[in-house]
Amino acid sequence: MASVAMVVNGKSITREVEGRTLLVDFLRDDLRLTGTHVGCDTSQCGACVVHVNGQSVKACAMFAIEADGAEVATIEGQANKDGSLNVIQQAFQDHHGLQCGFCTPGMVMTAAALLKENPKPTEAEVRSYLEGNICRCTGYHNIVKAIMAASGQDVTAIAAE
Amino acid sequence: MYAFEIERPGTIADAVKALQSDGAQALGGGQTLIPTLKARLAAPDVLVSLSAIGEMQGVCLSDDGALCIGAATTHATVARDAAAHFAGLAHLASHIGDPAVRNRGTIGGSLANNDPAACYPAAVLGTGATIITNARQIAADDYFQGMFTTALDEGEVITEVRFPIPQKSHYMKFVQPASRFALVGVFVAKYADGVRVAVTGASEEGVFRWHEAEAALSADFSPKALDALSVDADGMIGDLHGTPDYRAHLVKVMTGRAVTAAT
Numbered sequence: 001m002a003s004v005a006m007v008v009n010g011k012s013i014t015r016e017v018e019g020r021t022l023l024v025d026f027l028r029d030d031l032r033l034t035g036t037h038v039g040c041d042t043s044q045c046g047a048c049v050v051h052v053n054g055q056s057v058k059a060c061a062m063f064a065i066e067a068d069g070a071e072v073a074t075i076e077g078q079a080n081k082d083g084s085l086n087v088i089q090q091a092f093q094d095h096h097g098l099q100c101g102f103c104t105p106g107m108v109m110t111a112a113a114l115l116k117e118n119p120k121p122t123e124a125e126v127r128s129y130l131e132g133n134i135c136r137c138t139g140y141h142n143i144v145k146a147i148m149a150a151s152g153q154d155v156t157a158i159a160a161e
Numbered sequence: 162m163y164a165f166e167i168e169r170p171g172t173i174a175d176a177v178k179a180l181q182s183d184g185a186q187a188l189g190g191g192q193t194l195i196p197t198l199k200a201r202l203a204a205p206d207v208l209v210s211l212s213a214i215g216e217m218q219g220v221c222l223s224d225d226g227a228l229c230i231g232a233a234t235t236h237a238t239v240a241r242d243a244a245a246h247f248a249g250l251a252h253l254a255s256h257i258g259d260p261a262v263r264n265r266g267t268i269g270g271s272l273a274n275n276d277p278a279a280c281y282p283a284a285v286l287g288t289g290a291t292i293i294t295n296a297r298q299i300a301a302d303d304y305f306q307g308m309f310t311t312a313l314d315e316g317e318v319i320t321e322v323r324f325p326i327p328q329k330s331h332y333m334k335f336v337q338p339a340s341r342f343a344l345v346g347v348f349v350a351k352y353a354d355g356v357r358v359a360v361t362g363a364s365e366e367g368v369f370r371w372h373e374a375e376a377a378l379s380a381d382f383s384p385k386a387l388d389a390l391s392v393d394a395d396g397m398i399g400d401l402h403g404t405p406d407y408r409a410h411l412v413k414v415m416t417g418r419a420v421t422a423a424t
Binding site for chain 1: 165167199208210213260261262339380
């Protein structure tokens with residue numbers, strides 16, 4: 001066992017973990033932050049995307065111990081301070097960017113990373129950035145539309161609702 | 162996953178020391194190794210994470226004009242920091258896997274693994290780069306020794322990769338859409354003394370140089386120079402994604418496109 005300390009959604013935490021503990025298992029099982037999902041567990045699907053020091057990573061392909069000293073952001077920390085949905089989350093609701101919702105935490109975290117890097121992405125840039133996030137319900141059109149809308153762009157010409 | 166110890170040294174010297182123990186293995190970004198551990202295809206007793214070693218991070222220019230990249234530098238960092246100096250390499254790094262994978266995966270990890278469909282081996286062989294380890298310097302032509310096989314000794318760690326910057330270069334990848342690996346990827350680099358062409362994803366022997374194309378492009382750096390050439394399908398990978406003939410054909414097509422797009 002080793003001690004890890006990190007700041008998760010703004011809160012400092014310290015825990016003992018086994019070397020083999022994945023970051024996603026640490027978040028879900030030790031911290032009970034179950035909004036980060038495990039879809040494939042083979043780093044294909046992106047349901048487990050969180051931010052480590054501001055960068056999107058697949059939490060199923062990183063050990064908790066490697067986040068020692070890092071700032072970690074998960075879907076639980078994305079809402080506005082008053083508890084209302086943030087711009088990206090609200091856009092997913094407005095544009096029906098989810099059906100079953102399983103992939104949504106990863107989609108929202110990836111979208112947040114994209115818009116931080118590239119505040120006004122083109123539709124092609126959004127689709128390319130979502131390469132590592134799989135959704136089996138929506139066909140992606142409304143996810144792309146939601147992210148474009150969250151960036152403040154006119155989405156009337158993009159894929160029918 | 163089997164239980165193992167994990168160490169996180171802060172210096173190359175400490176990492177080399179930790180790797181001396183029985184059953185120890187280096188962990189780069191883990192984007193291949195961690196799924197491999199989950200599938201129980203590898204079961205090291207000790208993992209030595211290289212992610213906390215500051216002296217293995219970053220991109221810089223050496224005094225003799227080479228681009229030096231610390232082995233623990235992520236693909237995302239290479240994509241950003243190499244762009245002003247070596248556009249072909251930055252382009253390659255920016256198309257590996259997906260954004261989250263690029264934020265973790267490292268150049269040293271990719272080269273130590275030497276997956277036959279990985280992108281970086283094509284750039285390293287296609288530029289004649291130098292692999293620097295804790296013990297020695299290895300020329301690219303001596304480093305790659307077949308699928309998942311390299312010149313690295315047990316416990317040897319890649320610390321840096323040094324690229325001679327070409328006048329023009331490009332990497333063209335035909336993506337296997339599920340994995341984002343190269344079904345065929347070709348790196349073309351033009352130097353004052355000739356052109357180098359390296360191919361990944363195609364051969365059962367891993368990354369290789371296409372010498373006939375190098376000669377033709379050294380005489381005339383245009384896609385037309387490839388017209389008379391063909392690639393032998395013998396020894397090419399055949400799987401459900403493409404036959405050996407298909408891959409051999411793609412090698413020529415991707416090489417031509419890389420020449421056209423080279424900047």
